[in-house]
Amino acid sequence: MTSVADQQTPAQAAAGRVADDDGTTTAAPVTFGKALTAALSDAMDSDEGVVVFGEDVGPLGGVFRITDGLTDRFGEQRCFDTPLAEAGIMGMAVGMAMNGMRPVVEMQFDAFAYPAFEQVVSHVAKMHNRTKGKVKLPIVIRIPYAGGIGGVEHHCDSSESYYVHTPGLTVLAPATVADAYTMLRDAIDSDDPVVFLEPKKMYWSKDAVDLKALETARRDPEVASGIGKAVVAREGTDATLIAYGPSVPTALAAADVAASEGRSLQVVDVRSLVPFDDETVAAAVRTTGRAVVIAEAPGFASVASEIVARVQERCFHSLAAPVRRVVGFDTPFPAPKLEHYYLPSVDRILDAVDDLQWED
Amino acid sequence: MTSVADQQTPAQAAAGRVADDDGTTTAAPVTFGKALTAALSDAMDSDEGVVVFGEDVGPLGGVFRITDGLTDRFGEQRCFDTPLAEAGIMGMAVGMAMNGMRPVVEMQFDAFAYPAFEQVVSHVAKMHNRTKGKVKLPIVIRIPYAGGIGGVEHHCDSSESYYVHTPGLTVLAPATVADAYTMLRDAIDSDDPVVFLEPKKMYWSKDAVDLKALETARRDPEVASGIGKAVVAREGTDATLIAYGPSVPTALAAADVAASEGRSLQVVDVRSLVPFDDETVAAAVRTTGRAVVIAEAPGFASVASEIVARVQERCFHSLAAPVRRVVGFDTPFPAPKLEHYYLPSVDRILDAVDDLQWED
Amino acid sequence: MSSSTAEESARSEAAMLPSPTPVQLINERGVAVDNDTETAAKYPMPSPEALMRAYDKLVTGRRVNDQAGALVRQGKMAVYPSSHGQEACQVAAALCLDAQDWLFPTYRDTVAVMTRDVDPVEVMVLLRGDWHSGYDPIEHKVATQSTPLATQLLHAVGVAHAAKLKGEDSVVVAMCGDGASSEGDFHEALNFAAVFHVPVVFFVQNNQYAISVPLSHQSVAPSLAHKAIGYGMPGERVDGNDLAGVLSVLGTAVQRARDGGGPTLVEAHTYRMQSHTNADDATRYRTDAEVAEWAPKDPLVRMKKYLTDAAVLTDEAEAAIGDDAERVAATLRDGLNSEVSVDPDDLFKYVYSEPTPQLNEQAAMLRDELSREGE
Amino acid sequence: MSSSTAEESARSEAAMLPSPTPVQLINERGVAVDNDTETAAKYPMPSPEALMRAYDKLVTGRRVNDQAGALVRQGKMAVYPSSHGQEACQVAAALCLDAQDWLFPTYRDTVAVMTRDVDPVEVMVLLRGDWHSGYDPIEHKVATQSTPLATQLLHAVGVAHAAKLKGEDSVVVAMCGDGASSEGDFHEALNFAAVFHVPVVFFVQNNQYAISVPLSHQSVAPSLAHKAIGYGMPGERVDGNDLAGVLSVLGTAVQRARDGGGPTLVEAHTYRMQSHTNADDATRYRTDAEVAEWAPKDPLVRMKKYLTDAAVLTDEAEAAIGDDAERVAATLRDGLNSEVSVDPDDLFKYVYSEPTPQLNEQAAMLRDELSREGE
Ligand SMILES: Cc1ncc(C[n+]2csc(CCOP(=O)(O)OP(=O)(O)O)c2C)c(N)n1
Ligand SMILES: Cc1ncc(C[n+]2csc(CCOP(=O)(O)OP(=O)(O)O)c2C)c(N)n1
Ligand SMILES: [Mg+2]
Ligand SMILES: [Mg+2]
Numbered sequence A, B: 001m002t003s004v005a006d007q008q009t010p011a012q013a014a015a016g017r018v019a020d021d022d023g024t025t026t027a028a029p030v031t032f033g034k035a036l037t038a039a040l041s042d043a044m045d046s047d048e049g050v051v052v053f054g055e056d057v058g059p060l061g062g063v064f065r066i067t068d069g070l071t072d073r074f075g076e077q078r079c080f081d082t083p084l085a086e087a088g089i090m091g092m093a094v095g096m097a098m099n100g101m102r103p104v105v106e107m108q109f110d111a112f113a114y115p116a117f118e119q120v121v122s123h124v125a126k127m128h129n130r131t132k133g134k135v136k137l138p139i140v141i142r143i144p145y146a147g148g149i150g151g152v153e154h155h156c157d158s159s160e161s162y163y164v165h166t167p168g169l170t171v172l173a174p175a176t177v178a179d180a181y182t183m184l185r186d187a188i189d190s191d192d193p194v195v196f197l198e199p200k201k202m203y204w205s206k207d208a209v210d211l212k213a214l215e216t217a218r219r220d221p222e223v224a225s226g227i228g229k230a231v232v233a234r235e236g237t238d239a240t241l242i243a244y245g246p247s248v249p250t251a252l253a254a255a256d257v258a259a260s261e262g263r264s265l266q267v268v269d270v271r272s273l274v275p276f277d278d279e280t281v282a283a284a285v286r287t288t289g290r291a292v293v294i295a296e297a298p299g300f301a302s303v304a305s306e307i308v309a310r311v312q313e314r315c316f317h318s319l320a321a322p323v324r325r326v327v328g329f330d331t332p333f334p335a336p337k338l339e340h341y342y343l344p345s346v347d348r349i350l351d352a353v354d355d356l357q358w359e360d
Numbered sequence C, D: 001m002s003s004s005t006a007e008e009s010a011r012s013e014a015a016m017l018p019s020p021t022p023v024q025l026i027n028e029r030g031v032a033v034d035n036d037t038e039t040a041a042k043y044p045m046p047s048p049e050a051l052m053r054a055y056d057k058l059v060t061g062r063r064v065n066d067q068a069g070a071l072v073r074q075g076k077m078a079v080y081p082s083s084h085g086q087e088a089c090q091v092a093a094a095l096c097l098d099a100q101d102w103l104f105p106t107y108r109d110t111v112a113v114m115t116r117d118v119d120p121v122e123v124m125v126l127l128r129g130d131w132h133s134g135y136d137p138i139e140h141k142v143a144t145q146s147t148p149l150a151t152q153l154l155h156a157v158g159v160a161h162a163a164k165l166k167g168e169d170s171v172v173v174a175m176c177g178d179g180a181s182s183e184g185d186f187h188e189a190l191n192f193a194a195v196f197h198v199p200v201v202f203f204v205q206n207n208q209y210a211i212s213v214p215l216s217h218q219s220v221a222p223s224l225a226h227k228a229i230g231y232g233m234p235g236e237r238v239d240g241n242d243l244a245g246v247l248s249v250l251g252t253a254v255q256r257a258r259d260g261g262g263p264t265l266v267e268a269h270t271y272r273m274q275s276h277t278n279a280d281d282a283t284r285y286r287t288d289a290e291v292a293e294w295a296p297k298d299p300l301v302r303m304k305k306y307l308t309d310a311a312v313l314t315d316e317a318e319a320a321i322g323d324d325a326e327r328v329a330a331t332l333r334d335g336l337n338s339e340v341s342v343d344p345d346d347l348f349k350y351v352y353s354e355p356t357p358q359l360n361e362q363a364a365m366l367r368d369e370l371s372r373e374g375e
Helices: A002-006 A010-022 A032-046 A070-074 A086-098 A110-124 A160-164 A177-189 A211-219 A247-260 A278-288 A303-318 A336-342 A346-354 B002-006 B010-022 B032-046 B070-074 B086-098 B110-124 B160-164 B177-189 B211-219 B247-260 B278-288 B303-318 B336-342 B346-354 C003-016 C037-042 C048-073 C087-095 C110-115 C120-128 C151-166 C184-195 C224-231 C243-258 C288-297 C299-309 C315-337 C357-372 D003-016 D037-042 D048-073 D087-095 D110-115 D120-128 D151-166 D184-195 D224-231 D243-258 D288-297 D299-309 D315-337 D357-372
Strands: A029-031 A050-054 A079-081 A102-106 A140-145 A170-172 A194-199 A206-208 A231-234 A239-243 A265-269 A272-274 A291-298 A324-328 B029-031 B050-054 B079-081 B102-106 B140-145 B170-172 B194-199 B206-208 B231-234 B239-243 B265-269 B272-274 B291-298 B324-328 C102-104 C172-177 C200-206 C235-239 C264-269 D102-104 D172-177 D200-206 D235-239 D264-269
Touching: A029 A032, A032 A050, A032 A070, A032 A177, A032 A194, A032 A211, A050 A086, A070 A079, A086 A102, A086 A110, A086 D151, A086 D184, A110 A140, A110 B110, A110 D151, A110 D184, A140 A177, A160 A170, A160 A194, A160 A272, A160 A303, A170 A177, A177 A194, A177 A206, A177 A211, A231 A247, A231 A278, A239 A247, A239 A278, A239 A346, A247 A265, A247 A291, A247 A346, A265 A278, A278 A303, A278 D357, A291 A303, A291 A346, A303 A324, A303 B303, A303 B324, A324 A346, A324 B303, A346 C357, B029 B032, B032 B050, B032 B070, B032 B177, B032 B194, B032 B211, B050 B086, B070 B079, B086 B102, B086 B110, B086 C151, B086 C184, B110 B140, B110 C151, B110 C184, B140 B177, B160 B170, B160 B194, B160 B272, B160 B303, B170 B177, B177 B194, B177 B206, B177 B211, B231 B247, B231 B278, B239 B247, B239 B278, B239 B346, B247 B265, B247 B291, B247 B346, B265 B278, B278 B303, B278 C357, B291 B303, B291 B346, B303 B324, B324 B346, B346 D357, C003 C224, C048 C087, C048 C110, C048 C120, C048 C243, C048 C299, C048 C315, C087 C110, C087 C200, C087 C243, C087 C299, C102 C151, C110 C120, C120 C315, C151 C172, C151 C184, C151 C200, C172 C243, C184 C200, C184 C224, C184 D184, C200 C224, C200 C243, C224 C235, C224 C264, C224 D224, C235 C243, C243 C264, C243 C299, C288 C299, D003 D224, D048 D087, D048 D110, D048 D120, D048 D243, D048 D299, D048 D315, D087 D110, D087 D200, D087 D243, D087 D299, D102 D151, D110 D120, D120 D315, D151 D172, D151 D184, D151 D200, D172 D243, D184 D200, D184 D224, D200 D224, D200 D243, D224 D235, D224 D264, D235 D243, D243 D264, D243 D299, D288 D299
Parallel strands: A050 A079, A050 A102, A102 A140, A140 A194, A170 A194, A239 A265, A239 A291, A291 A324, B050 B079, B050 B102, B102 B140, B140 B194, B170 B194, B239 B265, B239 B291, B291 B324, C102 C172, C172 C200, C200 C264, C235 C264, D102 D172, D172 D200, D200 D264, D235 D264
Antiparallel strands: A029 A206, A170 A272, A231 A265, B029 B206, B170 B272, B231 B265
């Protein structure tokens, strides 16, 4: 288990350090959304080339207020509204990156990134390869995604599978306030294009995180980027829940309930969908021999499918039961009044765990 | 094994009948491409509402000549060129379908369907669900896809994973001349939108198929649509190769070589990616206990991942080894001179078969 | 070049460029505008009956906007993008159509949809969150209210194209906002419509904002109507708060389309008086003073003044119109106050014409889960 | 409306609408056109030196097209979209730029790329199939030749936008075809460029066809240049086979952009004399007679005539120019006749700045496979 436990995020490292310094964690609670705002602001501070643009990200601060205050602080040249056209935003980002800038673009909602799909797949993802690395595109594409907020149609898609299937894109899906900060900083620092998935239902979730300490921790060259690193979010011995983004809190809640029922569930927070951390995930599953993959997106040909495929490839002889999935149905995301039927729930996860052939 | 063998395609049924009638199969060889042309033409003959449009599909007959002669035969109102805009083509198809027509649109190449992605995902796939079936969209989206023709960038993508992950789309991937005909007819007859994937390297491949007989066979109400039905393309007992589209001939070739080396490989042609034929696939794998999934698309979060996930979920206790994948690398499709390194080959398939822990 | 070619080209240009200022038939003071003869001939004043019918719908439209706002505040509806201030456009977009015609509305065009006699409670299914759409688009020839911006314009072109191929006498009005005009689909729709010469009227409600983004960040063209010539169709602009003007300009464009004259782009200058939706806070990006400037241009006030002055609108008629509006508001209240139950099986039923085996499995799993929970 | 507003609006319209017919400085007979003073002032005749330099490139461009065609027939190159007939546009697009400027070409713009002094053999890497692009876009300030139509126009806007923000003095020329003007990205690019007022010149080579589809199925606008006013930028059309005209119109637009005047849309009327690519068969969709009509409009013939008549082009100069062209053709032949080896490891090396663990695994698998095959 040490190999797994060793995989600390810079966030955890920093959080640890804060706690160590004064004995307890004294940081004030900060929301996931504000951690993102701080990450943008700090990145803009530390690099003049970072520019933020998209629809309503200027004076309004974005419909989720993630870019709140950036135009005020950095001026209209660094954080600005564009005409309403997503391919336009993405294509302009490609050109600005070609000419030395580091664009961070916001797609207002998951489904409204689709007009930019050609730009993303045919250029953002492929330019580095096409030019043998001569053109780098350090672009971050921020996408508020997934459900749980009672949004109307087109506002709740879990679109990650489209991006992870596209070679050339790094795809990050943070699930904690600390990761919101550090992974967005990592994304902006990356010389590769990053699709940065923000679980919109978590924008208002809070955690006692000292963002300043995280900022300082990032400067330590010993603390590596979180890109490509999963973390064990909770130790456990009977089965492994593998989740990312909005499903991580659900998985943790399921593990809580299971614990009260005498079953010890380990939870892995994948965090980085591409590159994928096979080492951490496989090591975790080998310790328990049972696994359930949890994700909100429709299951068919999804990130969850991939995780199941990889785990069975790597852990076949450690597995006591097939790897199960608790995923979105293969249906469009439902209307608000039906979404509770759709979303992976604690009960559904526990049902899947019950199904892991414990009698065998 | 009977349950598997029973799954005959209408094509097979028809071919059988032809052979039965006169003792031998007398049909002249016909290409995959011409079978598609015949399917379009027959469908336009049998239903006035069928219209064909796209880029260069009129007088030119399409860059692959699949629509050759249709404008001549049915007039400019039934087969016509559009302005050069894929979202436009797709969006106009939605409207024409709303108003009672059955549009068959051609996307010139795989990567040139991406501009239409929003229309496909947000409307084509969702309209039926959104309106509780009040609006049906019997649209067929023909996409020449995959590699093997030495095409330049953007002309060789295997984009099926994007579509299969999108609930509401039927996704077909024929691999034989007979299926090219019958499945395109099935697709046009379907009241649901169908993404119809044409492996471009197979356009010129030939088979002795009597298209007239297929046409007649389709009228038999006993012969069901091929949608949702996989077929066992070759019987075998040691391991199961699962493939679709351009990978089926490769799988069959691998089975040939394996046979000469004393190993009996079964080949399943998935044909219908969505809906997926779990029954046939799982039954096949259960008979052999070993499986390799073959596909050209990058493996990560792909159709192949899904098949692996489904097979391990359904056949876990029959499996003697993890399900292996022989798939495209997680890289952009390479330039012509490198594609032979990239494409699943007979050798790579046999390597994977060798890896199926025969000693265990 | 010969001077005759130059003249010809100038003439064809002139025919496609919009009027130098937005067409107006009744001004902000409720007085008929004395237009030049050419304009007056092209855009005649609607008959008093037509204006009265439209005014009735205008009053109801305003009432619907107010009522919906209240229902949102009471938690009966999740979200409502109000067309307060734009009701003249809403009403005219529906009234310019005949029974065989089609309307393609956006999320903001609820009042237009209701004006086309779709049941108000069915319209609200979307915003209440019961389902993604509540009425039958085929029966009413009203498409679902589109959220993905500008996408519906292409659907409208498709419906019109099919109508043309089938020899139907239908015209399609396709609505969108100023912001949506920046999307690629807008461009493709107008071009397809022009090239295929199909009967569509593109109706842009330029309400000066796309959520927080003002028109000046959306376009620096002389007007949005100036885009039309780039597709080879006429563009026109109209005072969008002048019900008579919008009715007339749309009416002319619809007639032109019906007569085989092809598509037109109409831009209405109007103003979104409220926030983008209840979830938005317009004070973050515009001043109260700016909003106040638009208040006197209100479409209701001016229409009432005009009709009263013309002695067409009597106190009695006004009362009856008010009653109509209240009836619709009551229907809305009743409809949204009664609880609807949703059926989890519906999740799977409509994804395809027939559920796939996979969906049947998933439905069974959910049913099993719910039965164990005792739901 | 007041007559002064009307006049102002008419003036601003006139400034954005293209000339009534395409600008031409040298006619099809190689004679300088006697343009009106306004046109002459706006689009001056380039100097004899500039024309000679351009003519040299023109001859080389034609030679490159011919040579590439031959190399395709010999199987040395997979595919070549020829710009035969369009060389005046190709040459001018490159020559109107300074060192700090950028060029965004398409698959057909090989001659333009070479005219900007990119190594011919590096340019051909794409079409030979060794890799997706062969030259360094940053070093040359020439983007990769774009295949997905119109997508590159947005990249061009981005480069110009960054240049503006950084205070650079760069102008960007972004090329596309008539067909590409129908794509949504065309619309979004022009609008972004206008709204952000960035130094881009959009250069549409209207060669009358998009593969098999004639312009009349692509657009029914008076001209493609008429799209400009819909974005609030000037549009101009020019005889694309008149090298002097293209140089002048592009030069004026580039200067305007450099002076902070914002973007311009330039449409060149030209003709694709050959099939779309060697894989195409143009006889399926157009007549020989139509092609024959364009032959006398050839850009080389007319330029040669003009320069000879002006006694600028001597026999000696002509011979030297021919030698230049032959040298480039020889470079191409030599380059493409020598076999290049490709490295399978390259498949994995450049997907990201650093290969992922997954890519390293896959590369190792391939290496293992190849070593077992003894490759
Ligand atoms: C493709 C797409 N991108 C983004 C959005 C998010 N969005 C919803 S409304 C809106 C503003 C639309 O402005 P406008 O077209 O002017 O219409 P209005 O809301 O003013 O009626 C935006 C950006 C969307 N719905 N669709
Ligand atoms: C997005 C996209 N759709 C389709 C194609 C296929 N295609 C390649 S060239 C071409 C025609 C382009 O015509 P035009 O823009 O006029 O340029 P030309 O070839 O005449 O130079 C088409 C349809 C493509 N490359 N990209
Ligand atoms: Mg608006
Ligand atoms: Mg062209």
